[in-house]
Amino acid sequence: MATQKLYAGVKLRETRTRLGLTQKDFAARLGVSLPYLNQMENNHRPVSTGVVLALAQEFGFDVTELSTGDAERLVSDMREALADPVFADSAPPLADLRLAASNAPALARAFLDLHRAYRQSHERLASLDEALGREDAALSPSPWEEVRDFFHYCDNYIDAVDRAAERFACPGGVRADPVERARAALAEVGVGVEYRDGPGLRAYDARARLLTLNARSAPATQRFQMLHQVALLTRDKLLQATLDLARFQSDEARAIARIGLANYFAGAALLPYGAILDAARETRHDLELLSDRFGASVEQVAHRLSTLQRPGAKGVPFFFVRVDQAGTITKRHSATRLQFARFGGACPLWNVHRAFETPGRFLRQLAETPDGVRYLNIARDVSKPGGAWGAPVRRFAIALGCEISHAANLVYADDLDLTKSAAFEPIGISCRICERRECHQRSVPPLERRLSVDADRRGVLPYEIAE
Template sequence: MATRKLYAGAKLRDLRGRLGLTQKDFAAKLGVSLPYLNQMENNNRPVSTTVVLALAQEFGFDVTELGQGDAERLVSDMREALADPVFGEHAPPLADLRLTASNAPALARAFLDLHRSYRQTHERLASLDEALGREGAQLQPSPWEEVRDFFHYCDNYIDAVDRAAEHFAQMLGGGGPDLRAAVIARLRGRGIAVEMAQTPALRSFDAARQVLTLSSLAPYETQTFQLLVQVALLRQDPLLEATLDLARFQSDTARAIAKLGLANYFAGAAMMPYGAVLAAAQETRHDLDLLAARFGASIEQVAHRLSTLQRPGAKGIPFFFARVDQAGTITKRHSATRLQFARFGGACPLWNVHRAFETPNTFLRQLAETPDGVRYVLLARDVTKPAGRFGAPVRRFAMALGCELRHAGALVYADGMDLTRDRAFEPIGISCRICERTDCHQRSVPPLERRLTIRPDRRDILPYALD
């Protein structure tokens, strides 16, 4: 098998900029000529093995960061943006998108920001009365989208917060079911009472009385999680604020949403400290039930945590994680794999995650292949939220967790599956408008890059043919 060449010009330029070095000084430290470095930074040459070793030895750089993770995300996001009908038939070929993502990632992100602004302007014009009635209406990214993109391009791993959570858990004897009692004792020692009440609010904190109230109707693991969220907001505020300063959100609303997201991140990382959960995941071959029992967490919490194990120098398996509702809308999403989720709309209907609602409390396994030929092991399960009392609405979701086929040996869920038979892999996609498959029986809209042929005297699975 031919070795895949590594082009990482943008990341080399970014590293040199962070180090404050000129090209000449950087080339000298890497042991290469100035012209050679210039060619690598412009992706005219691949990064050589000598340079990879020098990056690790001279700068302590995690060479796995030279991979194409960001580029793949940008390509996926640009393809979906270009599926907008406003571009008509003028969408650039995939090769050009990959070139832009690799050589000019800042330009790619600017394009995505521009398209997002266009979409929001279009939506506001469609509801002009509402827009005119809103004081101070101005063009800016949706706070939710801005925060989602922040975590998306951080690889869903926030190093400073993750390490702080791990340190906090270690001070109290480590993560797991025993952490809850230790946290409550610590809060009480600092004058904060923790009470339980039959209330629909999962968590409420009365700063004046210094009383934290948790809902006794919520599952045990949810109570623990909310307890740790409040700890993060009370005791880790300087760290959270410093992280938010670096992110430079465009609105106070986005910053507030992100702060709560960081507090949630801290809570999950404290329940399942990085080193401990990584070792346990490898030991159990990522058995979600065993991990949930060991750390006093829910299945969804464990699956989400596995998708964040991307610490430089100690990475876990690159997973993708998603949660969908019954309408197919993705309510949570992250991918450390080459598979990226649609930014708008729902998930591919051929994913087994949609069938999870039909089989409660059961893990569904699936072997799948995306249009780019990459194969995955997928896992799905319903994660319905109990109402806690009669008559209360039940929140129904399903989660998906998956990784590339090459990691199948590390998954207990791949045992007994025929990984060698081509027909065992179901064809799935990302979004119909950017999916290249021409024979999908579940296609909802035509693909952007295909010409339609209408045949009045013939009706196949689709009401049109794709050239």
């Protein structure tokens, strides 16, 4: 098998500059001619084996730093950004992307930062839903919204917490029973565990050093709540350090975020990164199989899949959303280009709203957003019984989706015709920022379009939206 040629001009230049050597002196130390070094530094020729050995022997250079991993990741990130429909008619060829990543990595990163800022500007438009939808709206976000945005702009992946949870769940690299690990961790700090009937899911008595869990809760919920308390009691320094970096504007936001980070630890310990990533690929993201294998709920599995964005080991980029019966979004995370309305309900054309009508069943939907991006969505109700006669039932529905380019990795795509345009339902994000002119479910006009009102004519809507 032919070996891959190594082009590392940027690394060579950085090394020479750090050592304070001229090209002539550097070439002499490496045992090559000046023109040859110049060609290598400009990626016109690959770095030879002799040069790699000379770098290690002459300068003690860690040759693994010459790896093209960073360049390949840059190429991958640029290809993902250039898949945005805004570049539909001007996307450069792959060879140009590789040249940019190898010869001008700083420029490539600047492009990615610019595209990220472009995406965020669209999200800021969505935030106008708050100002227009609530009379008490303020310019500054509430503590709850500030925390939600913190997780959102982290792509819902917190590396330090995720890795700490994985080390906790997999001592020696082998996944252990989460309940046994949690009990042992709590016992080390002198905390006992009891199960009792009563309101609430979890209660910790600091004076008695006792954690009480609801005996009527589902086993997956009990495991999650126990792991949550482990995070609060044994990983608080890590949580506090992460909170310090976030620089929240209020003590309330910091307190809410601490709970969110403890929840993150619990989910990552119940579904350790490497184990769930491998299992997801093996089962082609079958939520029910994964739920059974890890002793987690379908909602916990779906939520976890949306967080698998570790650099160098990313899973399928998913969006995850949970809605209540009124259509209000109660959870939202997205590693895709799809961004949810920050306030109010989701588009009524999404299949997540129909999940309440078919309890216990998965619904599939091929959907297309106004920007032309196509998705595979799956939805299911996740109603939570109260556990006793007269106890309130909490009713929710969840949706998990990915861009259609990843659909082959999901068992739910089997037997669907992904090539038929008519199979894709037109959906939006929120009526206020959706540009579709003929939507029969539109509730309010779009923010940035002019309207035409004719009292003598009536179509689906009592007004027409200008082009």
